[in-house]
Amino acid sequence: MGHSQLEKQKTHDRIVEIASRRLREKGLEGIGVADLMKEAGLTVGGFYKHFSSRDDMVAEAMKLAFGSWEAKVRSEGRAPTDVPMAEYSANYLSEVHRDDVSGGCPFAALTADLARSGEKCRSLATEQLKTNLGNMTDRMSAADEVEARRKAIIVWCLMTGALGLARIADDEKLSDEILETARSFVNDFSAK
Known part of the structure; x- marks a missing residue:
């Protein structure tokens, strides 16, 4: 070049x-x-x-945003799938992530916008959602693949929704409570 x-x-x-x-x-x-x-x-x-x-x-x-977490983890010499669920949820549902909207999860920041976006952007979001759910499924404790997938969908929805609601709350105590409650639930629900 x-x-x-x-x-x-x-x-x-x-x-x-x-x-x-x-x-x-x-x-x-x-x-x-x-x-x-x-x-x-x-x-x-x-x-x-x-x-x-x-x-x-x-x-x-958006493609860059969707891949930013994986790129960060790889830059630390780790594979994204090697991050245990407890560590993943602790980082995702943290005050640091809540406060870093511009560097954080695009799904939590832009759910409604992505739903209204153009075909190309929605397609990228859908592919990343499939990847995230696949990775999340691998982290779930379950009797079989169907149950693991069901739990992964519940956990992913809970985490992105909780992060979004924690960002909305202008009461820091409530915001922190939302994050802590979601972290606790995710860890109990997904524990292997």
Whole structure:
């Protein structure tokens, strides 16, 4: 890759990273191209050198967001499937994750937005949801695969919903109580 192509790729990656964080923070419609490019230190006209449409940029940013936890775990030298359920739920249902909307789980931050998003974004979300449920199923204590899958769906719904509700609460004590109650339930429900 030539120098200019390498620079273009770095700029593209920077735009996608900023978009990934801002979309989780502000919603899929919460940031416009002009504001995004300004934050990246670029002009609006440069946007179309990197993306054919805003929808393409949103899809790429969401793909990055969906893979961010796995990438973080791999950067620590671990496989995502090796993270025990108790550790996973403790991290997911933590005050740190609650307070890091822009760097956190896109499902908890954007459930309603993703449901209303375009075909490409919904397809990416669906594929990641299948991956997450598959990984969660492997962590469940159950008599058989059907029961493990059922428990995985319940746990995933509980965790994303609890994180979202904890973020809504402007009463920190209530917010912490939601997280702690969900963590406790998840650990009891999924224990192997």
